[in-house]
Amino acid sequence: MTKLKIVITGAGGHVTRALLPAFRKRYELVLLDVSKETKTGRVEDIIEIDLLDPDVEQYREHFKGADIIVHNARVSNRGEPNFTTGPNHQWKADRPIHPVDGYISERKNLDMAFHSYKLALEENIKRVVIASSNHATDWYETKLHCGEMDMVGPETYPRSDNFYGWCKISYEAMGFAFATGRFGAPLESINIRIGGPRTLDIAKLSKNQVSLRRDLGAWISNRDLQQLYVKSIEAKEVRNKDGIPFQTFYGISNNTRAFWSIANARAIIGYAPDDDSERFYATEIKKYLTEPGRTFSSRPRAMAGQ
Template sequence: MLLLVIMACTMMQLRSLSQINYFLVWKRKYKKNWINKKDSITNISFLIAFKTTTEGESKTMPNRRKVLITGASGYIAGRMLSEFRERYELVLLDVRTTNRQGEEVEEIQIAELTNPDRDAYRHFFEDIDAVVHCAFKGGSFENELANVQMAYNLYQTCVETDVRRVVVCSSNHAADYYERLIWTDKWDVVTPEMRPLSDNFYGWAKEAYEHLGFVFATGHVDGKKLQNVQLRIGGPRETDMANSSADDLKAMHRGLGAYLSVRDQVQLFVKSIETENIEDENGIPFQIFYGISDNTHKFWSITNARKVIGYEPEDDSQLRFADRLAELLKAGEGT
């Protein structure tokens, strides 16, 4: 019988034993109703087809995309790991194996991507479909320079190993100069199409990631177009409103406008990885999206993310923090 199962799976060009195991469990459970032996191949094929059809794009199906995550023990990656472990075959890289809380993160492999010797980590990128780049070094200008070098190392290694796409954690700070204009009522909204301007080294480095990514996306590096999605992450926290006060309405507005929930972050990254065509109007596979939820008070545009990858955020900070907002407004009335 096992031979028949394997034959059926081979006929359907399946690559995993998970569906075989599913069938064997089914047969043990329902063997009294099992049809005669001559129909075994038909029955097995039907069951496998049924499981595949009913699960659709199940996160646990075989032939999953192979995704590499840098900075995998960090905060941004940590918000997605649970979902990603179910959806993708992962390769996790970082310079440490513990998260902010000192907890061990399973399956982390150590790699220092600022090292210009790409032979030291190139093997991790072999057979990878997409890279999610979350790694960075914080602090000084020298570290920001190292971050730009790391982005180059990453992009170049991806080209050398035929990685299809990179999804990079950029930041809203890549264009944070415009916030000065927003909070002085000279500007209403910032779009990804605007010239990126920052007034600090952190934002400058993030803009450099983006521009460098565009260079690689054009195909002028080794004749290969490295597909690029740059995500300008907003406020991926639940604490901004807790720390707000009725005395600073602009800070409250920023906290509400920048909010990014976990499930919206996961959706944004998944669609950035999986959307087939991300080419711009000139045929360059490069996009910049703001990473925020569908906030009533948003001041960064997510119109292009909706259009290009079908991003449909489910959360709105005004609803998520309605109770806290009511407290603050009430406190403001009493002053």
């Protein structure tokens, strides 16, 4: 059986590193990033390109003949104070103020996403699976963690109070435009709103019980992340109720404390996560989780007017 040819941008990043053990066995891969050097060592089969270059002819050859693009690329300038962006953790009373120039950094990420969509369209690539983020709806987290909302799903209107979330919302809106067929053949577009794909330090998180419970709800194990991506790549049918090949799935495990819905991922692509943070971290939770339930009863004072 012929393997699907998958182009992965951001091949040296954390999400791709979690995916590669499954992907290398299953697909023919074209790994793209700005450098072969990663946080965990050198990856020799990464092809070095600059996806920020507006001249897509400089790297078009690497997309030719692909079946799917997995767009995980991201430029991060969080170490530079003028470009700091990202979630404000608005359910915390001491949430930081972020510089408005975060827009500049995130606009670069939107440009890279556009280049992937453009090449997919021009090279007749069937589908783009793009790394969106739960922060496309992070404005609702105060409501979720204060008990004013029970669940946020893909059908909830996306709202964010930071440029990181704004960029992810823009990824999704761009993907929808390409999926409609306005620019040519409809391009299948799947957004994965990744939750928390990293190992949780329960002892450290326990210093803020809201953050601890939040991160237990947001967690996704490596094998569940792999399954979600594989099923997003291989699903035969991804059209929505309007006939547009466009879907958005939350990337979390089958968590007891979940506050984002994965019902549509279960129904549409058969996502069946194996793990639950409540069981995976059961020993640590028993030791460090001191407050009951998933939410707290009132807003922190600093948020009273939000």
